Amino acid sequence: MQSEKNQDQLDYKTLLASAKQALKAEYQKSAALASQLKAIKTQLEQVQAENKTLRESAYEDVVKHFEARTQAAEALALKTEVRQKFLEANGCKDDESFDTLWDSIKNKIQIQESEVRIVAKNGTPQFTLTGSMMTLRDFIQSLKKDPISGKFFLN
DSSP states (O other): OHHHHHHHHHHHHHHHHHHHHHHHHHHHHHHHHHHHHHHHHHHHHHHHHHHHHHHHHHHHHHHHHHHHHHHHHHHHHHHHHHHHHHHHHHTSSOOTTHHHHHHHHGGGEEEETTEEEEBOTTSOBOBOTTSSBOOHHHHHHHHHHSTTGGGGSOO
16 A cells, blocks of 8 residues: 555656646747747837838828929919019010029029018018018019119110
């Protein structure tokens, strides 16, 4: 009986040792899987952040594209309007000197928030003698009086 008890204890110790080994192996597998899962979650978060950045960037690019197109259209409309006022002031239908004049004055005209502003060299808006904002008609009249740009106008 004693030997059976010893045998049972040996079997029990062997089983316990085997169970501990199996548990340890399962724990290591679990730890490795948990580590892999954490790495995958980190990668997923990085990809989601990159996707968000790309979406925002693409949206900003589209907005910038259309803002640039709008600004270009506004600038072209402004140039056409200034040309019309210039031709009216000169009393003729077409004057080839307009492009040269435009190149010299275009930095004095700004479009800000869909508002046309005539600005001085320091960037401040210009006003007429009556204190109102200078219109394109006023601006053309001031160009006629300016010694540099006045040479582009017919007397």
